[in-house]
Amino acid sequence: MTMTVLLDLLVIALVTAVAWAGPLLARPTLPFGVRVPAARAEDPAILEHRTRHGHRVLALGAIAAVSLLGWWLWTGWVPGPELILLPMLGAGIACGLLAAREVRKTKRDNDFDADTRRVATADLGLRTNPVRLPWPWLAPAILLTGATALLHSLTPGATFAPVLAQLLLIALVLLVAAGILRARPEIEPERPVGSARRYRRYLHRFTRLLLASAALANLTVLAHALSQWGILPAGGWFTALGYLPLALALAAWLHFSIRVGEAGHRLPAEPGEQAPMPVRRDDDRHWHLAGMIYLNRRDPAVLVHRRAGLFWTLNLGHPLAWTAATAVLVLAALTSLGVLELPSRS
Structure with missing residues (x-):
């Protein structure tokens, strides 16, 4: 029971941290998903909405944790983490929607779009010279799938499901990567040249991390296949270690989101990049x-x-x-x- 309480508190803490940090990692011109001119990105009213959202999220997290502990001490029973996750996610989304409505109202009441012009920007270079899929980064995933298939052939009575799962994962990753490389680019009219270059670098890093994550996921599948086929012991620390590659992939994506940001907006600006203009897209x-x-x-x-x-x-x-x-x-x-x-x- 104590372990269940700790897991519930961990879920509450993680969801609260993600909901609190999300607006801080967002693009400055898109607070809570609402487009504002670059000149208004640091408007005091926008900063106030971010602060108010953070206070709401932290308050909800504290109330959830105190309520959980109180219920446990009073009744001796607590729900599992899977029952805690959905209400916490719902509360976090509700806070985000409320903040988005407040930002839209502020934008409308203060006429943020006054003296702005609507601009559509395109990078034709992404069509004539597109970002290519980094095929060498797919090699580890393919090699791990080949190793799993070889071990399957050498193990009597072993099921082919792990190999099939790895093949499906590679196919899915390739499909997603191909769609992303051909998706509409995120080019900011405020900085058309600089943002186009950053977006190209963003695609390079994103696709490499995506293919590397496929290799880590296939490594997890291989580890569990070895336990399932009786080559490695099942249960205990061996099972936990099998999920270590996925944990590394999750840590890599977290680092990517912090260092690179949405559509690469946190990547360093290039020399000579022009100053932002008050435009709306x-x-x-x-x-x-x-x-x-x-x-x-x-x-x-x-x-x-x-x-x-x-x-x-x-x-x-x-x-x-x-x-x-x-x-x-x-x-x-x-x-x-x-x-x-x-x-x-x-």
Whole structure:
């Protein structure tokens, strides 16, 4: 029971830390997913909303921790971490949505868009000279898959599921990387030349980390396959060590998010980069859930970079996006009905 309490407190602390630090890691011109001119990024009202959001998140985390400990001491029972995670995530998202609404109101009431002009910026170099997939970084994942297949062939009665899982992971990573390299680039009109160069460097680092993470994930699959096939002991420290590569991948992504930032905005500016101009780029009406969901029927882009977070999202106004979502739902339905069987450790 004590271990369950510690795990619950750890979940509360992690979700609180992520919700508190998220706005600090966001692009300055996108506080809580709302586009503001670069000249207004450090407006006192925006800074006040960030501070108020941090206080709300910390207060909710403290209330959740105190309530959990009080309930445990009073009744002797506490829910598992999986039951704590969803309410904490919901509370964090609610705080972000409230802050986004306050920023939109401040932007509207103070007329942040006055004396600005709408500008669309494109980097044609990403089409004529695109960022190439760093194939050498995929070699470790392929070698680990080959090693797993070789050990499978040498182990009588071993299931092929781990090898299949590794192959599916490589295919998925390649598909995601190809889509990202062809997605609409994040070019800031305030600094068109400098942001285009930074975005290219951002793609280089992102795809390399993505392929390296595939290798670490395949290493975890190999470790559990060795336990499953009886080559290594199962349970205990061996099982925990099997997840160490995934922990390293998570730490690498955390370091990437802090050092590089969303769309590479934390990368150092290049010499001679021009000063920002008060311009506005895209319309807030097409973004929902504090910059997490994008819906624009007039935008031909299928994959766009989210306003909040490191990753990309589908343009739900594009028919191809709904085709992809329908394919995923059909796959999930067939799997739940037993028509398709995905590989598992058992």
